[in-house]
Amino acid sequence: MLQLAASSILGLTVPHAPHAPPRCLAASRAASPVCVDDKSEVEEYFNNEGFNRWNRIYSEDGEVNAVQLDIRTGHGQTVDKILKWVDSDGRESLSDGTWCDAGCGVGSLAIPLAQRGATVVASDIAGAMASEAERRAADLGLSERASFSTSDLESLSGEYDTVSCIDVMIHYPPEKMAGMVGHLGGIAKERLILSFAPDTWYYRALKRFGELFPGPSKTTRAYLHTEEAVLKALSEAGFAPSRTEMTGTNFYFSRLIEAVRQ
């Protein structure tokens, strides 16, 4: 419990070095080492163990432990804050525009958006997550409003009025974050909505403390980002912040930013 409390941000394990290089494993004496990059690791994780874990966390009735319940609550608050923005803007602005949800997971945001009348094009690097989102949307009769596919967000193309990317940046090392924001900015006509685990002295201290207690299982590496760096990346992509929110429970920390094209 202490380990989880100390080293989990959004429920994922934080890296031991702030700029962790790809993990390289000695294949054999003769062969060169095999290096696993973050994206392959994330894809593999969310198609297997991560799918089982996060599908439960992102379900109202999935069986979860106390920490996972706290993360479910925190994540639900982030989604609710976005929906509150959407509702306060009025339903017309939603039904008139197109919405791309990149790294959609099991559809926690895409589905309520479709229920509110949005046309949502959602995707995830992990086919297991995207398929579960598609199944959930179909069960609710939303297949016409929301489509789901498997894609790395940096391979997405087209143009959408709004592009959202919620709790995905945690999988991006700081040196790759601006490229990711730049790509999403390139497909967003008007608005970007992003969230990330903030790199503050408090969460850093929490992370260092957690490193004293080696955990039994490592999940994927997870990265914090400074708000300053994210705002700079948004500005370079041509976007300025318009609304922000912070959600912090015991085990879930997420800064939410809405930015509009300048």
Ligand SMILES: C[S@@+](CC[C@H](N)C(=O)[O-])C[C@H]1O[C@@H](n2cnc3c(N)ncnc32)[C@H](O)[C@@H]1O
């Ligand atoms: C913590 S979950 C958040 C899911 C969803 N955005 C939500 O808030 O419910 C992170 C998701 O990001 C996806 N992901 C990570 N890197 C990605 C990438 N490069 N392209 C697309 N999806 C990615 C993972 O597969 C996973 O489903």
